[in-house]
Amino acid sequence: MENLKNVQPIEDFNWDAYENGDAVSQVSKEDQEKAYDSTLNKVNDREVVDGTVIAMNKREVVVNIGYKSDGIIPLSEFRYNPDLKVGDTVEVYIENQEDKKGQLILSHKKARATRSWDRVNAALENEEIIKGYIKCRTKGGMIVDVFGIEAFLPGSQIDVKPIRDYDVFVGKTMEFKVVKINQEFKNVVVSHKALIEAELEQQKKEIISKLEKGQVLEGTVKNITSYGVFIDLGGVDGLIHITDLSWGRVSDPREVVQLDQKLNVVILDFDDEKKRIALGLKQLTPHPWDALDANLKVGDHVKGKVVVMADYGAFIEIAPGVEGLIHVSEMSWSQHLRSAQDFMKVGDEVEAVILTLDREERKMSLGIKQLKPDPWETIEQKYPVASKHVAKVRNFTNFGVFVEIEEGVDGLIHISDLSWTKKIKHPSEFTQIGADIEVVVLEIDKENRRLSLGHKQLEDNPWDVFETVFTVGSVHEGTIIEMLDKGAVVSLPYGVEGFATPKHLVKEDGTQAQLDEKLQFKVIEFNKDAKRIILSHSRIFEDAAKAEEKAEKKARKQNKKEEAPMIQNQIASTTLGDIDALAALKEQLEGKK
Numbered sequence: 001m002e003n004l005k006n007v008q009p010i011e012d013f014n015w016d017a018y019e020n021g022d023a024v025s026q027v028s029k030e031d032q033e034k035a036y037d038s039t040l041n042k043v044n045d046r047e048v049v050d051g052t053v054i055a056m057n058k059r060e061v062v063v064n065i066g067y068k069s070d071g072i073i074p075l076s077e078f079r080y081n082p083d084l085k086v087g088d089t090v091e092v093y094i095e096n097q098e099d100k101k102g103q104l105i106l107s108h109k110k111a112r113a114t115r116s117w118d119r120v121n122a123a124l125e126n127e128e129i130i131k132g133y134i135k136c137r138t139k140g141g142m143i144v145d146v147f148g149i150e151a152f153l154p155g156s157q158i159d160v161k162p163i164r165d166y167d168v169f170v171g172k173t174m175e176f177k178v179v180k181i182n183q184e185f186k187n188v189v190v191s192h193k194a195l196i197e198a199e200l201e202q203q204k205k206e207i208i209s210k211l212e213k214g215q216v217l218e219g220t221v222k223n224i225t226s227y228g229v230f231i232d233l234g235g236v237d238g239l240i241h242i243t244d245l246s247w248g249r250v251s252d253p254r255e256v257v258q259l260d261q262k263l264n265v266v267i268l269d270f271d272d273e274k275k276r277i278a279l280g281l282k283q284l285t286p287h288p289w290d291a292l293d294a295n296l297k298v299g300d301h302v303k304g305k306v307v308v309m310a311d312y313g314a315f316i317e318i319a320p321g322v323e324g325l326i327h328v329s330e331m332s333w334s335q336h337l338r339s340a341q342d343f344m345k346v347g348d349e350v351e352a353v354i355l356t357l358d359r360e361e362r363k364m365s366l367g368i369k370q371l372k373p374d375p376w377e378t379i380e381q382k383y384p385v386a387s388k389h390v391a392k393v394r395n396f397t398n399f400g401v402f403v404e405i406e407e408g409v410d411g412l413i414h415i416s417d418l419s420w421t422k423k424i425k426h427p428s429e430f431t432q433i434g435a436d437i438e439v440v441v442l443e444i445d446k447e448n449r450r451l452s453l454g455h456k457q458l459e460d461n462p463w464d465v466f467e468t469v470f471t472v473g474s475v476h477e478g479t480i481i482e483m484l485d486k487g488a489v490v491s492l493p494y495g496v497e498g499f500a501t502p503k504h505l506v507k508e509d510g511t512q513a514q515l516d517e518k519l520q521f522k523v524i525e526f527n528k529d530a531k532r533i534i535l536s537h538s539r540i541f542e543d544a545a546k547a548e549e550k551a552e553k554k555a556r557k558q559n560k561k562e563e564a565p566m567i568q569n570q571i572a573s574t575t576l577g578d579i580d581a582l583a584a585l586k587e588q589l590e591g592k593k
Helices: 002-006 015-019 029-038 108-126 193-209 375-382 463-469 538-592
Strands: 048-056 060-064 071-074 089-096 104-107 129-138 141-146 149-154 173-182 187-191 216-224 228-232 237-241 262-271 276-280 301-310 313-319 322-327 349-358 363-367 388-397 400-406 409-414 436-445 450-454 475-484 487-491 497-500 518-527 532-536
Touching: 048 108, 060 089, 071 089, 071 104, 089 108, 104 108, 108 149, 108 173, 129 149, 141 173, 141 187, 149 173, 173 193, 187 193, 237 262, 301 322, 313 349, 322 349, 375 409, 400 436, 409 436, 497 518, 518 538, 532 538
Parallel strands: 149 187, 237 276, 322 363, 409 450, 497 532
Antiparallel strands: 048 060, 048 089, 060 071, 089 104, 129 141, 129 173, 141 149, 173 187, 216 228, 216 262, 228 237, 262 276, 301 313, 301 349, 313 322, 349 363, 388 400, 388 436, 400 409, 436 450, 475 487, 475 518, 487 497, 518 532
16 A cells, blocks of 8 residues: 555564563554554545455455455446456445444445436537446337446447347447436436447448449348348448349249348449439349240240239239230130139239230230130031020120120120010019020121020910911900009910000999909900000900990891881872872862862
């Protein structure tokens, strides 16, 4: 101890008495203690002083503060400083000058805490680099021991690279910069990233100043996102957009690259101001279209995989980066509006025919219906007029039924060609979509790829027979099956229907005929071409009354004819008699004269 050199030896010390064991001295024990104490530092409890590390082991650190005894501090209080060694000066807080064992009780942790707040503020003000010990993880980052204060290290401030495993930092001592202090809540935020950013910024400027478009650099995959891959070019980052990873379609960048992978990239573009660098990977290989077989031509068959589906078609990759579109209209000879998803799905392996090929525009259109013969090429042979077939109902309109005999061969059954006898208002009354229906070919329209079909023509026309049965004036029993404003539909024998207007539905008692009523009807009109039968119930009794009236008139007329000669005879005889009388009278008159 330096203070001991100031102590003067006792000039009249009796060494002989000392050797003999006699404490013979002219200096009292109290004086000796005073002299000894004067060589030591004056210390007070709850004071912070500097001390020197004089010894260390795995658990404890022995610190000398110039006091009569040394203090022992747990090594754990120095976790933040793994470089601690004998001879270092450390600050200590005097808890107690002497415990029961006479031991000096010190605390480094409390000493740091006492001075820490001033130190932290000074570090922020002076932008000082300080050391801290990462104690544990917490939400959003880490807890760091700085001068005994628990500071917060955000996850984003640990490094310039994204952190994948935070736990590897726990227990480490690192350098930090104080970036924010909340005086009110005594919160401290530190950053390790801030220390390296300034250095990186300078590196970035140097790197970007040397960049050129088309330059090839080696980089390391730093981060992979859904839209691309970030590459570390040695202090500056660049982005390979997902579309620049491969000439083929990429759904996930992880299909092409892996984290920490080293690869060569080409500079596509960069921005000095924003320091953005656009990189490319696929550009280092030739475009697949340039490597495409030179002999490939229209009409050739190719195989590929469906990579993208849309309602209007499917994109087929026949080689990485070489795609062709199969439009939905080239998937089937059918003209029905359908979605491409009805024919294929992503991942399907398909064979197709090249329809167009433009190497300059790098476009190709494909077709799969061309793998089958066009049914309309031989339509007259396969579906001649009058031939009978089974078709599937595809759609309805007010005027008929659209059917498909086979894929690509469509036909229309007009509503009037569904039934000989039934009055059909809408095709849905007769059949349903998806149902099978027998048809006969009536006409072929090759230009418009449409057949005119009939269903009723499968049977003979019953109206030829009806013409002999439902003659005008004939009477038949019928049932009213439908009442309309203009009259009633009447069901007649043989499944045929007729029509009666309201005035022909008046019964003999003057009441009107009702729905479901069964009556006698007289045919008053039969039109074979229009398939129309006009009926009347009223005419039956009206005609009977007329016939009776006519008969009466006839009888009266006959009677008149028979009475006429008698009257004439009477007139004649009267006349003759009158003549005789007149003659007699004349004679009398003449005699008198």
